[in-house]
Amino acid sequence: MVITLIGYRGCGKTSVARLLAERLGWDWIDADVVIEQNAGQSIKEIFDTEGEPGFRQRERETIHQLLQQDQLILASGGGAILNEQTRTDMQASGPVVWLNAPAETLAERIEADALSQSQRPSLTGKSISAEVAEVLEQREPLYRETATVIIDAAASSPEQIARKIEQVITEQQQHKHSEQDKGNLS
Numbered sequence: 561m562v563i564t565l566i567g568y569r570g571c572g573k574t575s576v577a578r579l580l581a582e583r584l585g586w587d588w589i590d591a592d593v594v595i596e597q598n599a600g601q602s603i604k605e606i607f608d609t610e611g612e613p614g615f616r617q618r619e620r621e622t623i624h625q626l627l628q629q630d631q632l633i634l635a636s637g638g639g640a641i642l643n644e645q646t647r648t649d650m651q652a653s654g655p656v657v658w659l660n661a662p663a664e665t666l667a668e669r670i671e672a673d674a675l676s677q678s679q680r681p682s683l684t685g686k687s688i689s690a691e692v693a694e695v696l697e698q699r700e701p702l703y704r705e706t707a708t709v710i711i712d713a714a715a716s717s718p719e720q721i722a723r724k725i726e727q728v729i730t731e732q733q734q735h736k737h738s739e740q741d742k743g744n745l746s
């Protein structure tokens with residue numbers, strides 16, 4: 561089983577993946593890091609040389625491969641859910657957790673995180689706040705449709721979020737097993 565974290569840039573996928581993996585004693589991996597390692601280029605360089613379509617193809621292939629693993633927390637890139645096959649692959653591999661936060665919170669975090677700003681290409685050429693508002697609105701239905709768990713990622717710390725995810729997924733798994741037991745008895 562792979563637990564995949566989805567959501568817009570700045571929602572905390574990378575921070576929470578590490579903490580959740582520690583809690584469960586699982587491995588964790590950031591899909592963007594694997595894409596960069598496989599390409600021998602930064603994400604910005606891939607966008608420059610291959611354009612967004614080239615990056616998206618690499619992203620789809622990388623996530624497909626990573627989802628073959630077991631006991632893994634996968635931090636996906638903010639746009640990974642744009643690909644239909646990736647959405648289906650994520651759901652087939654285990655719980656998909658959307659870290660949901662309002663555009664204002666995301667823009668504040670991205671603006672404060674100078675390192676991430678320097679490493680991520682602009683998607684629209686607009687200011688950070690305008691880009692987050694516009695792109696989040698387009699993607700929100702896809703995050704909602706893909707998620708099997710939705711977590712409020714604005715009001716609490718990454719530690720609290722990791723704890724909440726563990727709790728919700730444990731409850732879902734127990735429910736699933738008790739439903740299977742009922743099926744076996746009937």
Ligand SMILES: Nc1ncnc2c1ncn2[C@@H]1O[C@H](COP(=O)(O)OP(=O)(O)O)[C@@H](O)[C@H]1O
Pocket residue numbers: 567568569570571572573574575576635669670672673676713714716717718721
């Ligand atoms: N729940 C949170 N509360 C406050 N700041 C957070 C929270 N989650 C993440 N951050 C901060 O927001 C920035 C982006 O977090 P990151 O984990 O890299 O997000 P993502 O991988 O989704 O882009 C980092 O500076 C991180 O410290």
Ligand SMILES: O=C(O)C1=C[C@@H](OP(=O)(O)O)[C@@H](O)[C@H](O)C1
Pocket residue numbers: 567568569570573592603636637638639640680681683
């Ligand atoms: O939202 C996006 O389209 C992207 C988000 C980035 O990942 P993070 O969400 O981890 O920053 C990275 O995959 C790439 O720059 C594209």
Ligand SMILES: [Mg+2]
Pocket residue numbers: 573574590592635
């Ligand atoms: Mg990240």
